[in-house]
Amino acid sequence: MFYHIKELQYRAKPSCPDPAYAKKLQEVLGGQYGEISVMMQYLFQGFNCRADEKYRDLLHDVGTEEIGHVEMLATFPRELEKQEVSYDLFNFSRGDESSQGRWARGEAFDGRGEFRYISVPVAFASAPHLKPAPMWLHNTLLPMSKC
Template sequence: MFFHVQRLINEIVPDEPDPAAANALQEGLGGQFGEMRTMMQYLFQSFNFRGPDGKPFRDLLYGVGTEEIGHVELIATTIARLVDGSPRYQGNPSSLDEPGADGATPLSVALSGGNIHHWLVGAQGALPVDAQGDPWTGKYVYDSGNLPLNLLYNLMLESTGRLQKCRLYEMTANKTARSTIAYLIVRDQAHENAYAKALEALGVEWNKLLPIPKTNAERFPEVETLLDQGLQSKQYTFSLDQLSEAGRLCQGPSPSKDGTTLSTEQAPEGAPMEIATERPEEFGPGLDPELLELVQAAARMEMEEPKGQWGRVG
């Protein structure tokens, strides 16, 4: 069972629209080593887990897999903002900012760069595809059923994903893109550390090679700030009932040999989540006055005090 908190797992810094950067980020979302793949791989390994004695390992997979849901949400929202423009647009009027201004064709920007499907299919939002526009596929998901093999594969996946995100960082100076990319670089290293510790608990000495790749990503200012906060050494459990045993694995010196100690926490505080503005030229959301009144009435009902509660939430 999963609960949704309406906050982003990390803040997205406002900046100018950048459709080309948005398309590059699609690889980090729907590519072979992207966030959709890590989310589905770890969750399916959790769902299929066998052996009650291995509960700490299953709980680790559940915790990282659940965090990846938040990463999918974060990177998809970032892509949407890069296509549509940030909430506090800073200047340089364009058809992104004022569709149809001065007689311009409202969606002409779709022809000049990035992925045309962001406008043609997605109404200026993210898509479950890679940077080439190829759809994400479940064939990416790996679950051998063998715990050491799965952990080795997961470590490789996090390492490759972090390598790609370092390349993405080098592709754009856009603050919106870099704020998300830097966060994912650090969290990928955190997951590398966790899987290395899990392998170490099984007697595998793979952790001696970490971090992989040796990217020296701390030279990126946004990454350095997060590393100074020790974010690369924290694992989140997302366990409301406090039954996760992942903490048995995520403890002691970090395999990255950076002087930090691994620890577990329930969940990050997150950052405020904002809903994007309407886009009439995309007919989105397309609410006529009658339907809008129904939506507003439903919102007023949701603001009332709840009369009951399902399950334990705290």
């Protein structure tokens, strides 16, 4: 089970379409080593983990975070990424077993930051107020013709 907050973490609105960039983004999102592959690897490793519970919890937390990356990549320009949270581990699970590992506190392995464990993550923005999508995008909402 996943806990999903129905709010955008960041407000992002590209100024215009860019098909070349979209093609590159598709590779990062769904390519062989893209976010979707990474997400699935972490989640399946967590599902099959027979080690101490803190490791399974960590794998599920990272897999859930990767789901968020997939969502962000689909909607967010990288140059506006919030670097302040690069070393934060957000707990998206019941329990706090993943807070017990080296990844939850102390100096980061690259020496550029400090790991922090965020037990109760909060959204960085308020709920957006979006216009409904145009009807032509959701043609299944149109009445079906009778044969």
